[in-house]
Amino acid sequence: xxxxxxxxxxxxxxxxxxxxxxxxxxxxxxxxxxxxxxxxxxxxxxxxxxxxxxxxxxxxxxxxxxxxxxxxxxxxxxxxxxxxxxxxxxxxxxxxxxxxxxxxxxxxxxx
Amino acid sequence: xxxxxxxxxxxxxxxxxxxxxxxxxxxxxxxxxxxxxxxxxxxxxxxxxxxxxxxxxxxxxxxxxxxxxxxxxxxxxxxxxxxxxxxxxxxxxxxxxxxxxxxxxxxxxxxxxxx
Numbered sequence: 001x002x003x004x005x006x007x008x009x010x011x012x013x014x015x016x017x018x019x020x021x022x023x024x025x026x027x028x029x030x031x032x033x034x035x036x037x038x039x040x041x042x043x044x045x046x047x048x049x050x051x052x053x054x055x056x057x058x059x060x061x062x063x064x065x066x067x068x069x070x071x072x073x074x075x076x077x078x079x080x081x082x083x084x085x086x087x088x089x090x091x092x093x094x095x096x097x098x099x100x101x102x103x104x105x106x107x108x109x110x111x
Numbered sequence: 112x113x114x115x116x117x118x119x120x121x122x123x124x125x126x127x128x129x130x131x132x133x134x135x136x137x138x139x140x141x142x143x144x145x146x147x148x149x150x151x152x153x154x155x156x157x158x159x160x161x162x163x164x165x166x167x168x169x170x171x172x173x174x175x176x177x178x179x180x181x182x183x184x185x186x187x188x189x190x191x192x193x194x195x196x197x198x199x200x201x202x203x204x205x206x207x208x209x210x211x212x213x214x215x216x217x218x219x220x221x222x223x224x225x226x
Contacts, residue, residue, distance in 0.1 A: 045217065087153050089155060098160075101154075101155040103152075106153065
């Protein structure tokens with residue numbers, strides 16, 4: 001069945017550090033993979049969408065790609081800022097347009 | 112632009128009491144409406160997708176029982192009963208597959224606390 005696994009629960013970085021969050025997925029359909037960000041007190045909102053393997057999605061300094069061979073996709077940012085502190089969810093759009101979310105990675109950026 | 116209006120934003124729920132939530136869709140381009148729950152550990156879980164007026168579904172999960180109703184093309188409701196642990200309920204909307212962006216839009220959420 002369709003599923004997504006996000007193992008990193010909490011990440012703490014200093015400003016200007018490199019961010020890398022990884023998820024793995026399983027699906028029998030052609031995957032659409034997304035990254036959502038949830039700031040404190042708000043609902044999740046779409047950050048990036050990747051629909052083609054090895055192509056990059058780019059938004060607000062974040063980059064996302066996926067690797068069909070390893071069924072993994074990741075989110076990265078070269079230099080994080082305190083304002084990037086949030087919870088980041090990877091998500092898979094599977095069969096019947098159902099959305100499957102990872103457990104979330106809580107990012108804290110220390111100034 | 113606000114796609115969804117969710118109320119209330121928060122509610123204290125006496126143990127054993129049910130609570131009713133309401134969500135209004137503001138943009139007909141995204142007619143598939145759903146409920147998600149987020150637990151205290153931030154884990155998001157899909158509950159229901161109700162596509163047409165009159166659709167109704169029930170579900171029991173650890174910590175709460177749910178009854179969801181698509182009242183009209185623009186209104187979705189959720190009754191939460193027997194809640195033992197706090198959680199946040201999000202109303203979402205999305206396009207019909209093939210007719211728009213593959214994306215789910217979240218409302219601002221209703222935070223429920225058991226007292």
